[in-house]
Amino acid sequence: MTPLTAGTAFTSWRADPVGIAAAVLITAGYLFLVRRTRDRGEPWPRRRTFVLVFAGSGSLLLITCSFLGVYAPQLRWVAVIQSGLLLLLVPPLIGAGAPVALWKRWRPSAPGRLSRILRVPGLGPLVIIGTTSALVFTPWLGWSVSGPLPRAVTLVALLLAGLVLALPVTDEGAQTSSLAYAAMLGLGLIEFLLDALPGLVLRLNTHVSAAGHWTAQNLPGAPTPLADQHLAGDWLWFLAEAGDLPYLIILIAAWIRSDTREAARQDAELDLIETDENGMMRPWWQN
Numbered sequence: 191m192t193p194l195t196a197g198t199a200f201t202s203w204r205a206d207p208v209g210i211a212a213a214v215l216i217t218a219g220y221l222f223l224v225r226r227t228r229d230r231g232e233p234w235p236r237r238r239t240f241v242l243v244f245a246g247s248g249s250l251l252l253i254t255c256s257f258l259g260v261y262a263p264q265l266r267w268v269a270v271i272q273s274g275l276l277l278l279l280v281p282p283l284i285g286a287g288a289p290v291a292l293w294k295r296w297r298p299s300a301p302g303r304l305s306r307i308l309r310v311p312g313l314g315p316l317v318i319i320g321t322t323s324a325l326v327f328t329p330w331l332g333w334s335v336s337g338p339l340p341r342a343v344t345l346v347a348l349l350l351a352g353l354v355l356a357l358p359v360t361d362e363g364a365q366t367s368s369l370a371y372a373a374m375l376g377l378g379l380i381e382f383l384l385d386a387l388p389g390l391v392l393r394l395n396t397h398v399s400a401a402g403h404w405t406a407q408n409l410p411g412a413p414t415p416l417a418d419q420h421l422a423g424d425w426l427w428f429l430a431e432a433g434d435l436p437y438l439i440i441l442i443a444a445w446i447r448s449d450t451r452e453a454a455r456q457d458a459e460l461d462l463i464e465t466d467e468n469g470m471m472r473p474w475w476q477n
Contacts, residue, residue, distance in 0.1 A: 193411030202257040209254025213247040242287025263335040264409040267421035278433035281352030285360030314355030315381035321351040332403025359444045389427025
């Protein structure tokens with residue numbers, strides 16, 4: 191392979207069967223649900239479909255078929271960027287298409303258990319931290335670029351982990367209470383600090399961790415395995431912090447929307463309280 195430069199980054203492309211298959215399955219499943227929902231006479235916003243198909247599936251194709259997919263098996267820092275984008279970028283774009291809400295339109299009782307799991311405060315940040323740590327401190331990252339099956343397993347795991355974090359704040363089908371959003375915000379601030387640790391450890395390590403795959407590469411012009419690891423730590427640190435900030439902003443917006451919905455529901459319940467014969471609202475202790 192030719193060395194990775196600014197020029198080869200723009201000209202290196204490959205048709206990755208795993209990425210293409212994942213994008214096709216996500217798009218086909220979503221469009222199937224859209225068609226079934228509209229066949230029942232229920233509308234579905236076209237902007238939701240546009241976001242999921244072009245932003246969600248499109249970004250998945252770009253990340254797996256561009257130079258990131260070409261050079262990930264040879265360079266650890268490229269593999270970290272690719273994995274970080276699959277974990278932190280693609281899931282929010284898929285969640286913006288509201289797949290859980292769409293699923294509820296088609297089968298109202300089907301995703302009930304899934305919605306309850308996604309509403310558990312702290313689950314998303316915990317899954318993200320655990321996935322990131324396992325990816326960089328074990329041979330998983332090197333194994334993930336060793337063949338089609340490992341790539342497929344890793345891609346599915348990263349997308350699912352990212353969706354656990356993204357769906358409660360992007361998909362109205364997985365919305366929760368304002369109190370739960372407040373708890374998620376507090377835990378998200380803690381995650382904002384903890385996310386930096388894996389990148390810092392990789393950057394400051396004086397020896398190559400999980401060295402097996404990465405010390406066996408001989409790409410011309412590539413940095414040494416230790417320098418490659420330090421670059422990977424820099425990028426991991428950047429992606430973790432850059433990905434957390436939009437998440438916290440979207441989480442605050444979801445908290446505000448949830449509080450507004452709860453206030454409207456409480457107002458509607460108050461409007462239904464019975465009045466006495468004089469038209470006065472009956473005191474709460476009589477109800």
